[in-house]
Each structure stands twice: as C-alpha cells, then as structure tokens.
Amino acid sequence: MRPSREEVEELLRKGKRIDGRGLLDPRPISMEVGVVERAEGSAIVSMGKTRVLCVVRGPMECVPSHLADPERAILDVAYRMATFSTEERKSPSPSRREIELSKVIREALEPAIFLEEYPRMMIRVYCLVLQADGGTRTASINAASLALAYAGIQMQDLVASVAVGYYDGKILVDLNAAEDDLCADIPMAMMPAHNKITLLQADHIFPVDRIDEIIKVGVMTMRRIYELQRDALKKKYVEVAKSVG
Numbered sequence: 001m002r003p004s005r006e007e008v009e010e011l012l013r014k015g016k017r018i019d020g021r022g023l024l025d026p027r028p029i030s031m032e033v034g035v036v037e038r039a040e041g042s043a044i045v046s047m048g049k050t051r052v053l054c055v056v057r058g059p060m061e062c063v064p065s066h067l068a069d070p071e072r073a074i075l076d077v078a079y080r081m082a083t084f085s086t087e088e089r090k091s092p093s094p095s096r097r098e099i100e101l102s103k104v105i106r107e108a109l110e111p112a113i114f115l116e117e118y119p120r121m122m123i124r125v126y127c128l129v130l131q132a133d134g135g136t137r138t139a140s141i142n143a144a145s146l147a148l149a150y151a152g153i154q155m156q157d158l159v160a161s162v163a164v165g166y167y168d169g170k171i172l173v174d175l176n177a178a179e180d181d182l183c184a185d186i187p188m189a190m191m192p193a194h195n196k197i198t199l200l201q202a203d204h205i206f207p208v209d210r211i212d213e214i215i216k217v218g219v220m221t222m223r224r225i226y227e228l229q230r231d232a233l234k235k236k237y238v239e240v241a242k243s244v245g
C-alpha cells in the first residue's frame, strides 16, 4: 500500500522519510549486467522498488536506411513501462511521457558514446520498467550505460544518474514515487570520470540559491552509483573470464 500524501508530508517536515532512510541516503541499489544472452548488452538495475531492464542491440545496419548518418551512429532509445509495472495496469500504447523520456535518456547517454566510430549504423537501447516507484528515468540511464558498456560500445565514460528532491527547506536524495508527488524533483546524470553533467532537469519549485547544494548532493551520490556500476561490470568480466579460461 502506498503511504498517504499526508503521512509523507508530515514525516518530511520532520526531516524523516517514509522508508526510514536519511535525507541523503539513496535507496538500496542493485545492478547486474549480461542478463539477456541473446543481446549484445543488457543490465538490470534496482533502486529500491524501482526496477528496470535495459537491452542493447547493435551496432547494426540503420533501419530505416534513410535515417543513416554518414558521420556517426544513430542512438535509438525506447523507454517503456511494462503494463504490470504500476499499481493500476498501464496502457501498452506508448504515452507522450514515454516518448519524452526516451529522448531525455538518449540525450543523457549520447555525450558518453563515441558515435562517430560507427558511421551509418544504429545502436538500439530498450529500457523496460518492470516496477515503477519513482526515479525510473534515472534507473534507466544507470542500466543503459551499463548495457552499452557490456555490449562493447566505445564510450569515454559511464553515465550515472540520480534524482535529488527539495521539500520545505530540505534536500533529499533518490525520491520514491510518494516523495516524487510532493517534492521538487531534480533528476540529473553525469560522466563521473570526466566530471561532466549530461542531464539536469527540474520539476516544481525550489529556491535558486539552493541549486549549488542540490547539484553537489547529486554529484556525491552519482559518484557512489558509479562505483557500483564499475563493480557490476567487473563482477561479470571475472565470471566470463572464469568460464572461458
């Protein structure tokens, strides 16, 4: 059962969270790569109850061919929520939100990929939300960057992502859906090794003079997520090395 708005509000005013976390604690995060054998790359990422499967196909011939760019690969991202991912059945037809989030996720990933290494080709990224509880775009970006790396796509860095929230003077990290309904939501993504932000969005109202602090808290969390991404890749590489050697 989802907590009521009033319950979440009352706790947040006291600086507490519905799931008992500290304001600056992300939800428990788990990551696994190479979960779909048929695909070149895949990863599954959980951030609390939010769970996203990402599959990468390619680089492959660009279809339709008139979209092919002689200078670089086309990155095609499809973000979808499974019909069973929400409490009430989600309609299977792609919503405006899903189309918009596909673009947002693509733009957060593109700076990290050496697309010019794959002229006339297409790289397909499918993000399927298995369970939605806030932060599905950030979990998708974390999963997609892992799946791209595992597919052997040339990248200058991984992309790590988290949403930072603001409510009643307080900054909080990695919002769940109940908090997302209430707080200002600032999803962001970065290339941690290059110290560059690739996504910064803001939804709702928060004071301008807190933006530096909000970004700082986000960056600190994304660096932690980056370590988990690296660990997940290393774990799989060790497994693969053992199985062939």
Ligand code: ADP
Binding pocket: 086, 087, 088, 090, 097, 132, 133, 134, 135, 136, 137, 138, 177, 180, 185
């Ligand atoms: P994000 O998941 O990146 O935070 P939104 O802010 O658009 O993206 O959505 C917040 C949360 O609202 C989602 O994670 C999900 O839990 C919930 N949500 C979004 N769309 C739907 C939907 N069609 N049906 C039920 N819940 C939804």
